[in-house]
Amino acid sequence: MVRNNLLRLMSADSFGRLRDQLELVDLPRAFELSKPNEACPFAYFPEAGIASIVARSPEGQQTEIGVIGRDGMTPASLVLDAGQDPYSIFMQVQGEAYRIPCEAFQKILEEDRILHAFLARYAQSLLVQSAYTALSNAVHHIDERLARWILMCHDRTDGNEISLTHEFLSIMLAVRRPSVTTALHMLEGKKLIYSERGVIIVRDRVALEAFAHDVYGECEKEYERLIGTPP
Incomplete structure (x- = not known):
């Protein structure tokens, strides 16, 4: 009944340890899942x-270094x-999640080494994603970076609509809003996406991947190698 890929793919014994303490909660847009340099509950x-x-x-100054959806945990x-990290982790697209108190979660990890090893592989995949984000920010044009980011969001979204504003995109890509607008118009001109008020609609996924070229795909391959088929 769960959609989260880590919950789906972990062993039945491991899921059984978590199940009774999981609580399904709504996560509105901008909800902060964890704050910088603070232990999260x-x-x-x-x-x-x-x-x-x-x-x-x-x-x-701020920029996005990772994306998490039903492929992962945080x-x-x-x-x-x-214990904590220096980053802010918050919802950019509203949704829902199963949550578990950190104290209970850490106790389960101490007792279940198989689960710990499985989730450590996920942590590695997230590090790989951050590494390729840094590479992309350093060497790729904004058009390609935007295409990669749209594809990563599309991977974690039902359907082809992604609710995003130009202002939010500028923060995520660490560029000015006019640059985002120009890049969106370019992708629209190639008939890869539609862009409406606060919404991006993926029009041609295959062509969008072809346009992204080597910007997209490597961290996705690593996730599949470490975890399994993504959702």
């Missing part, structure tokens, strides 16, 4: 919606026994 396994991992500089710092 809950671990979340998203069923729907998209969360962003956002890094901020001391002067307030915060991965719990799996790594790090």
Whole structure:
């Protein structure tokens, strides 16, 4: 009955340990799943919606370094026994998730080494995603970066509509809003997407992947190698 891929693919014994303490909750847009440098009260396994991992500089500059949907869980710092991390993790597209108190979750991880190893592989896949995001930000044009980001959101969304504003895209891609508008118009001109008020509609997934070229696909392959077929 669950849609989260980690809950689906973990062993029946491991899921049984978690099941009684999982609570399904709604996650509105902008809801903060964990705050920088603070221990979080809950671990979340998203069923729907998209969360962003956002890094901020001391002067307030910010950019997205990771995307989490029904493919994963958050915060991965719990799996790594790090306690907390310096990032903000919040919902960019509203949804819902199963949550479990962190104290109970960590106790289960200590007792279930198979589950711990499985989720550690997910943490590795998230690190790979962040690495390829850094690479893309450094060497790829905004048009290609936007195409990659749309594809990653599409992977984690039902249907072809993604609710996103230009302002939010500019934060996620660390560019000015006019650059986002220009890039969206370019993808629209190639008939890859439609862009309406606060909504991006994927029109041609195959052609969008072809346009993204080597910007998209490597971290997705690593996820499949480490975890299994994505949802």
